[in-house]
Amino acid sequence: KQIDMASGTRGVAAATISLAVLLLVFCFSPSTAAAAAVPSIDATRTRHLPLRHGLLRGPESVAFDAKGNGPYSGVSDGRVLKWNGDALGWTTYSYSPDYSSEACTASLLRPETATEGHCGRPLGLRFHLKSGYLYVADAYKGLMRVAPGGGEATVLVTEVDGVPLRFTNGVDIDQVTGEVCFMDSSRNYNRSQHEM
Ligand SMILES: *[C@@H]1O[C@H](CO)[C@@H](O)[C@H](O)[C@H]1NC(C)=O
Numbered sequence: 001k002q003i004d005m006a007s008g009t010r011g012v013a014a015a016t017i018s019l020a021v022l023l024l025v026f027c028f029s030p031s032t033a034a035a036a037a038v039p040s041i042d043a044t045r046t047r048h049l050p051l052r053h054g055l056l057r058g059p060e061s062v063a064f065d066a067k068g069n070g071p072y073s074g075v076s077d078g079r080v081l082k083w084n085g086d087a088l089g090w091t092t093y094s095y096s097p098d099y100s101s102e103a104c105t106a107s108l109l110r111p112e113t114a115t116e117g118h119c120g121r122p123l124g125l126r127f128h129l130k131s132g133y134l135y136v137a138d139a140y141k142g143l144m145r146v147a148p149g150g151g152e153a154t155v156l157v158t159e160v161d162g163v164p165l166r167f168t169n170g171v172d173i174d175q176v177t178g179e180v181c182f183m184d185s186s187r188n189y190n191r192s193q194h195e196m
Pocket of ligand 1: 116117118140189190192193
């Protein structure tokens with residue numbers, strides 16, 4: 001926005017520089033602090049939690065619940081999955097009101113890109129730890145909330161000040177006040193119109 005409003009190349013250059021400074025502040029100070037405490041990631045302690053079904057893909061955000069269970073992640077057919085440990089693997093945790101496995105399970109003839117507008121595409125995830133509600137930023141459905149225990153999500157927000165949400169993307173919660181913040185990546189284009 002800053003760049004759009006700046007008139008002439010000077011303004012653009014100034015805006016670019018201030019953005020670059022901000023990026024430096026945001027990108028480098030945390031990793032410098034982290035680097036002092038943790039020199040590197042110990043690769044022997046990482047784990048791969050593969051999705052079972054061949055055509056499922058695109059795990060996006062990751063979240064843990066108040067008990068530290070999970071992770072939870074949203075996938076390409078519109079569901080949020082929960083990791084239940086090695087014996088059970090990933091199971092369905094929640095889905096949008098329009099989800100059904102018949103309509104939303106991808107096949108070679110019907111890829112998820114053809115159904116995600118209807119089935120939903122969960123991107124950002126965050127639990128409100130005190131209440132156990134899971135907040136879901138769904139690219140097509142808007143901001144949704146899932147009651148403790150999972151199941152069908154309730155759509156909470158589809159527009160702001162009369163402007164429809166087109167690409168709801170990230171969500172986070174102030175765990176002290178319960179305030180929920182979410183992000184809409186575009187006022188003009190939905191997810192299927194972006195090159196991903
Ligand atoms: C994305 O937006 C375009 C243009 O408004 C529309 O034609 C298309 O149906 C939308 N796609 C989905 C999946 O909602």
